[in-house]
Amino acid sequence: MRPRPLSPHLQVYRLPLTAMLSISHRITGVMLSLGLLAIPALLLMMVLAPKGFALVQAGLVSLPGKSALWLWIYALYFHACHGIRHLVWDSLRGLDKRHLQRHNLIELGLSVFLTIGTFLLTDGRSLSSGSSP
Amino acid sequence: MLTRHSTRNITRPAKATKDWLKERITALALIPLTVWFACFLARLPATSARELPEWLSRPLHSLPLLAFIFISAYHAELGLHAVMDDYVHGPRIKGCGLLVIRLALLGVLLLSAIALFSLYQTH
Numbered sequence: 001m002r003p004r005p006l007s008p009h010l011q012v013y014r015l016p017l018t019a020m021l022s023i024s025h026r027i028t029g030v031m032l033s034l035g036l037l038a039i040p041a042l043l044l045m046m047v048l049a050p051k052g053f054a055l056v057q058a059g060l061v062s063l064p065g066k067s068a069l070w071l072w073i074y075a076l077y078f079h080a081c082h083g084i085r086h087l088v089w090d091s092l093r094g095l096d097k098r099h100l101q102r103h104n105l106i107e108l109g110l111s112v113f114l115t116i117g118t119f120l121l122t123d124g125r126s127l128s129s130g131s132s133p
Numbered sequence: 134m135l136t137r138h139s140t141r142n143i144t145r146p147a148k149a150t151k152d153w154l155k156e157r158i159t160a161l162a163l164i165p166l167t168v169w170f171a172c173f174l175a176r177l178p179a180t181s182a183r184e185l186p187e188w189l190s191r192p193l194h195s196l197p198l199l200a201f202i203f204i205s206a207y208h209a210e211l212g213l214h215a216v217m218d219d220y221v222h223g224p225r226i227k228g229c230g231l232l233v234i235r236l237a238l239l240g241v242l243l244l245s246a247i248a249l250f251s252l253y254q255t256h
Contacts, residue, residue: 026216029209029212029213029216030212030213030216032205032209033209033212033213033238036202036205036206036209036238036241037237037241039202039241039245040202040240040241040244040245040248043189043244043245043248043249043252044244044247044248046182046185046186046189046248046252047186047248047251047252047255050182050186053182054182056182057177057180057181057182057185058182060177060178061178065178066178069174069175069177069178070175072174073171073174073175076167076170076171076174077167077171080163080164080167083160083163083164084164086160087157087160087161090157114168114171118168118171118172118175119175121172122172122175122176123175123179124179125176125179126176126179126180126181126184127173127176127177127179127180127184127185127188127194128180128184128187128188
């Protein structure tokens, strides 16, 4: 018996942008779930080991710390933007090829725009300056 | 034929529909909370280690954070469940994975709430 055909051959198939965004949505979703674990860790440190927390806070000011923080922020915005895309798809809109291509660019553009906007509005401002973040 | 063993940890259709809806409802709630949380993260480097507990001790600040954590954890459980459905096929290992995910997220909720409550009480 001939072996059954295998599909899809991901290694020889160039993924369209829509598919790349789709898998990125999954990957960022899993990464963000892992990031969620960091929140109680930091909060507990604040309560139980303020000195240790001061070290972590100092790390956030360093370049690797800031980079990690901004990657986290970009992942949040990207996942949110593609999530909104899913909500649009759920309403049976934007499923044809022309819209897919355009919405891909809108989605990417919006996630970059939100990240840069957040940077411009918050850079150098501590949480205590002003009532809400 | 599907045996009892092979159908273990396969989501039933009625539950799948509910989960689909819950994923969307939590997603909608998370849109504004994500913007809030992103701005919160962005302002952490400029906030001193002494200022932050003080800032978080106010319910106006801790409640949105807690809402973000609770709804995110619920959304993450639904999302990770969907990922497991697609890539993990052994019923036993999948059951273990789902349990680990649930316990980890439950821990996130409880510990965050406890930490924020104690900040509220000590400041």
